[in-house]
Amino acid sequence: MAQIELVPYTPAHRVILRNMAELYSHDFSELTGMALKETGTFLTEAQFEQYFIDVFRAFLIRAKDQWAGFALIDNKSQLSGEQGVHDVLQFFVLRAHRRSGIGTHAAKALFKQFPAKWEVRQIEENAAARTFWRQVIAEYTKGNFSEAPWQDKHGSGWVQRFCIPPER
Secondary structure (H helix, E strand, O other): OOOEEEEEOOHHHHHHHHHHHHHHHHHHHHHHOOOOOOOOOOOOHHHHHHHHHOOOEEEEEEEOOEEEEEEEEEEEOOOOOOEEEEEEEEEEEOHHHOOOOHHHHHHHHHHHHOOOEEEEEEEOOOHHHHHHHHHHHHHHHOOOOEEEEEEEOOEEEEEEEEEOOOOO
């Protein structure tokens, strides 16, 4: 397995993240029916700012000396609003790097870097993401996690909850 690097987002990475956000949105459009804007993009600049920049932490994933994806993390639950819960807002691995272990290694690196309570959500339509996260979380926590359905004004799906103690 190639070395996986989580690169903290800086403004110098804006174009890279913006381009990958469009690829993420394209992939997600298969599940949500999101349509292209008249500009030929999925996201307006305001949407990009809101969903990809104005977050607690953003990381770009590098593998094999290439950009391979990104992870966006908030420090509060998107479901309950509880502060101090690390919530995976978005997690994306480019298609060329999927099923190679890169996503698994990147997710585990995030968990290790931020010992805390965690919540990871998937929309109902994204069965592949649910399978991925259940496997990664079960392996990392040795099965010590809970899973429950969620529903809010934006949709419904599944959430896995677990706690990573310091010094793991």
